Amino acid sequence: MAGPVAGSRLRVRIAKLLWRGRGLARLDSGQVVMVEPGVLPGEDVLVRIVKATKDYLVGVPEEISTPSLLRRPHPCAHAHLCGGSRFGMVSPADGLKLKTEILRDALTRALPRDVGQDVFSRLKVVPSPQGWRYRWRGQIHVRDGMAHAMEGASNDLVALSDCHLLATPLAQAMPDLAASLPDGRFTIAASPVTGQAVHEHSQAELEFYYPDFDLRCTLPPGVFFQANQGLNQVLVREVVGLAQGLGPVADLFSGAGNFSLPLACRGIPVLAVEGSCRATQAGQHTAQRLGLGTARFVCADLARPAAWSVVRDAAPRVILIDPPRTGAKGIGQMLASLDGVQRLVWVSCDVVNTLRDARPVLDAGWQISSMQLFDMFPGTWHMEVLMVLERPVQQA
Numbered sequence: 001m002a003g004p005v006a007g008s009r010l011r012v013r014i015a016k017l018l019w020r021g022r023g024l025a026r027l028d029s030g031q032v033v034m035v036e037p038g039v040l041p042g043e044d045v046l047v048r049i050v051k052a053t054k055d056y057l058v059g060v061p062e063e064i065s066t067p068s069l070l071r072r073p074h075p076c077a078h079a080h081l082c083g084g085s086r087f088g089m090v091s092p093a094d095g096l097k098l099k100t101e102i103l104r105d106a107l108t109r110a111l112p113r114d115v116g117q118d119v120f121s122r123l124k125v126v127p128s129p130q131g132w133r134y135r136w137r138g139q140i141h142v143r144d145g146m147a148h149a150m151e152g153a154s155n156d157l158v159a160l161s162d163c164h165l166l167a168t169p170l171a172q173a174m175p176d177l178a179a180s181l182p183d184g185r186f187t188i189a190a191s192p193v194t195g196q197a198v199h200e201h202s203q204a205e206l207e208f209y210y211p212d213f214d215l216r217c218t219l220p221p222g223v224f225f226q227a228n229q230g231l232n233q234v235l236v237r238e239v240v241g242l243a244q245g246l247g248p249v250a251d252l253f254s255g256a257g258n259f260s261l262p263l264a265c266r267g268i269p270v271l272a273v274e275g276s277c278r279a280t281q282a283g284q285h286t287a288q289r290l291g292l293g294t295a296r297f298v299c300a301d302l303a304r305p306a307a308w309s310v311v312r313d314a315a316p317r318v319i320l321i322d323p324p325r326t327g328a329k330g331i332g333q334m335l336a337s338l339d340g341v342q343r344l345v346w347v348s349c350d351v352v353n354t355l356r357d358a359r360p361v362l363d364a365g366w367q368i369s370s371m372q373l374f375d376m377f378p379g380t381w382h383m384e385v386l387m388v389l390e391r392p393v394q395q396a
């Protein structure tokens with residue numbers, strides 16, 4: 001008998017959540033239905049099938065007939081349309097528990113089952129100091145001088161008067177920033193020190209402070225920085241602790257030195273490699289201004305072999321990797337080919353892509369010695385994972 005086709009409607013029960021916040025349901029026939037984000041485990045949901053293949057179906061939720069007990073009113077007035085906060089219908093604490101289960105599922109799929117279970121059993125979970133209003137950097141779409149976000153279910157835009165993910169000074173400045181910009185997509189950002197809010201084309205410099213290192217620096221607004229600055233301080237402290245004590249560090253995808261500058265504050269030799277020359281210029285400028293002579297910034301594309309000869313020449317004992325969400329295809333082979341490296345400290349905003357990229361080092365026998373889940377993005381299904389890999393002990 002033919003199964004459900006695109007356009008048909010089904011009632012399903014969500015068994016669990018998958019990577020990217022999708023719900024997983026199974027029909028009596030055994031066929032899998034993946035339900036677009038916005039649903040929770042245990043919920044009975046009416047879904048409209050938008051894709052039907054031999055192996056699985058994809059559905060969008062149209063009505064939740066038995067809501068989860070975790071569900072509560074979303075604090076944002078735009079949430080019914082905006083796609084930016086798909087986990088805001090649960091408390092930040094419950095959202096983090098759900099993400100922990102999503103990570104468990106992802107690890108047991110991407111790694112051999114016993115390895116995935118072992119890594120998960122030692123997982124440390126680090127909550128965000130703020131459940132809402134934690135982002136000091138964000139993107140807006142400007143239309144007719146007004147800020148918009150992408151609608152959840154389409155590519156349409158939703159006009160925003162506020163955003164609960166943005167830190168208060170940035171949310172308050174958003175309408176004026178949008179009014180000063182032409183139509184298009186723009187980064188807006190604010191300093192967590194002064195609250196000064198700007199758009200990416202502003203000439204102003206944003207001020208940052210790392211209390212653990214008594215480190216002050218400034219960044220041009222177009223340069224990447226970790227959006228959740230409260231939790232970033234905890235992440236930096238952990239990363240520096242993990243990179244310390246083994247020898248020189250190579251900080252790959254370094255941005256403007258979020259990790260390199262604190263490492264240099266501890267006197268550790270560090271080579272920072274990053275593709276944005278504006279970011280490396282900002283990092284080098286701060287290092288020179290503060291007399292942090294052990295930090296060296298190089299602007300290079302890590303997809304090209306030339307960048308790796310610079311890394312090789314630095315003879316790092318520790319490599320710190322913090323690639324963009326899409327990951328860094330091919331990096332695993334490069335890492336596996338480097339002699340002398342003892343530890344890889346991998347900061348990942350998409351652990352599924354990271355485990356794909358790390359496959360060559362895992363196949364070469366490197367072991368995942370620890371993993372931490374940092375709740376960098378409450379109100380969304382996104383998570384930051386800090387993974388440490390150790391080189392296998394050489395047999396005599």
Ligand SMILES: C[S@@+](CC[C@H](N)C(=O)[O-])C[C@H]1O[C@@H](n2cnc3c(N)ncnc32)[C@H](O)[C@@H]1O
Binds near residue numbers: 253
């Ligand atoms: C997730 S950010 C991390 C930045 C920094 N580690 C931090 O914590 O602020 C990723 C960085 O990778 C850089 N990047 C992306 N593709 C790159 C490439 N092919 N080569 C070098 N850098 C790249 C981006 O410019 C961005 O600064």
